[in-house]
Amino acid sequence: MVANRSVVVVGAGITGVVAAVFLSKSGHRVTLLEKGEIGGAVSGASLACITAHMIDLDEIELLRWSCQTWKDFAQDSPVDIEFDLCGQIRFIEREEELSAAIRYVDSERECGLDSSIVDGDQLSQIEPNLTSDIVAATFDPDSATVNPFLAIRAFILQARSLGVDIRQHSPVDEVKVQNGRVVGVVSKGEMIRCDCVILASGPWTAELTRECDIDLPIFPRKAQCLATVAVPPKTIRRVISSCEASSGVEAGYTQIQQSFNSQVLFNTVLAGGLSQSGAQDSISEVDPDFVVDSIAQLLHLFPCLDGVQLLRSWVRYEAVAPDQRFLLGPLELDGLFIAAGDAGTGFLRAPAVGQLLSDMVSESEPFLRYDLYEPYRFTIKPRLE
Ligand SMILES: Cc1cc2nc3c(=O)[nH]c(=O)nc-3n(C[C@H](O)[C@H](O)[C@H](O)COP(=O)(O)OP(=O)(O)OC[C@H]3O[C@@H](n4cnc5c(N)ncnc54)[C@H](O)[C@@H]3O)c2cc1C
Known part of the structure; x- marks a missing residue:
């Protein structure tokens, strides 16, 4: 297992915020960059229902794990996230x-x-x-709801206490690549060097991958x-x-x-x-x-x-994404990962996605299968120089 990698997470919606926490818990040094305000895009507007019911039978193990993790998090969090097991x-x-x-x-x-x-x-x-x-x-x-603002706030507080460097109003304008591997990102003219970049940038993700000559259907x-x-x-x-x-x-x-x-x-x-x-x-x-x-x-x-x-x-x-499932995993450039395309169930899935990203960056055995989320499942892998 690899630890102590420097990781930039692009986007502080629920996916990026939870990923930052899981990565940090695994011993990585995380910077979380948000172009607007934390949770200000889709996540803060969510109805945030947490359920495994009638979502996708093929993903049921991941969904149940996520539901349980939300329940545990609500119990342990010092912030009341208004977890309501309403059914x-x-x-x-x-x-x-x-x-x-x-x-x-x-x-x-x-x-x-x-x-x-x-x-x-x-x-x-x-x-x-x-x-x-x-x-x-x-x-x-067993279906539940959480308050999306309070849930994001609770994870942000945890991220802060784990030492995550959190920056709002910090758009990532460019992913820097050298010899086929990611070396950093540019935000507001500043080069932030890192080993890995995670694109958790919701509907803006395809624009960022396109900049890297990777065309994905989001x-x-x-x-x-x-x-x-x-x-x-x-x-x-x-x-x-x-x-x-x-x-x-x-x-x-x-x-x-x-x-x-x-x-x-x-x-x-x-x-x-x-x-x-x-x-x-x-x-x-x-x-x-x-x-x-x-x-x-x-x-x-x-x-x-x-x-x-x-x-x-x-x-x-x-x-x-065309099949309503995340695109989740490493992309063609070494050190570049994607976690987007959630199709309206991103709140629910965020803990499992965060844990899987952490497993990938740590090069440890993934805690659950994630081949369903293979980012290139709709396309032929691009050939990059
Ligand atoms: C009305 C509504 C109801 C919903 N109900 C549910 C529900 O009941 N249950 C459920 O699980 N899900 C639900 N969802 C879906 C869920 O809210 C989303 O799947 C989830 O919030 C997506 O989170 P995200 O972090 O992936 O994306 P986002 O919240 O979109 O976050 C992406 C972030 O990346 C930032 N970003 C983009 N580009 C850059 C850049 N270049 N540099 C820096 N930052 C950048 C954006 O500003 C944004 O903050 C609902 C959604 C809506 C709109």
Whole structure:
């Protein structure tokens, strides 16, 4: 195992911040560079649901490890990150979706998850205000949420106490390469020498790799969110999501939950929804149609919310790879690593990604398989001079 490497992590979203902590714990000297504010891009705008339910059966070991690590972290952290083991419901609105959901839940149970299918009567016990006419739902008691700002803050404090050099408003403008290996980065005209560079730069990552003549398929995808004014606590008790087993993210995806301060949060990813590279830099507002459709769906599921006022809305661009999985691992240049393309589940996966990055930089046996995340799985490896 190699220790004491100097590592620059590019991007202080949840991926970069958690990676900085794991790398530092493994004995590496870490500098964390953020072009804006810590957590100010996608991560601070997240609904931060931590769950292994209906994400990806092939990744279930990694997802469960991440969920447990979040739980342990919440318990041990001196910062209250508002970890709420609230459980999750995925509603099924069409009869023909039910059999796929039953099969999916059976497979999850074989993998050790505690998910199940519940009928309308059971649902009225679990989520009393969800009174729309749905066919059935899945229920996972182990899904949780955290407050994204507090979670990032907790990891940042830990990083600081471990000696990580954290710099905001410090864009990485160039990755410096000599003889096929990374030797440092340039930020605000300063050359920061290092052995390794980790690109945890979300939807901006493809721009940075392109500078190194490496073309990777990471696209920005628009995620839109609404928040209402505070409503009575426990109006919505669980994370409420649409059922992906049959429809999939590509068919659009909905997530509704009530925050600790009692606002109702509503997030939708539209069908398809991939944007041109660079869209993440546009100042974007939610689509008027999205607002109308979201309110209609919210009131359809929770008629008791009729008359509640909207407070705010926001748009962010998530980094998405074609198969919705991270690109994670070493790139063609020695010392260059990538961790991006999370497709809307980056909060959940951040601990496992951080641990795997640390294993890679330390050249130790990876604690879990990560071939699913091989960065060049969509492309032929570029030939570099
Ligand atoms: C509305 C919404 C709801 C969501 N809900 C969930 C959920 O329930 N569960 C879940 O797990 N995930 C959820 N997600 C997704 C999750 O938030 C993201 O996957 C995660 O935050 C991505 O984190 P990241 O650190 O990889 O990227 P980011 O947060 O985008 O961080 C990348 C950072 O890199 C910085 N950067 C870029 N280029 C440079 C450069 N050249 N130099 C220096 N810094 C640079 C950026 O400024 C940015 O701060 C949601 C996302 C949204 C928008």
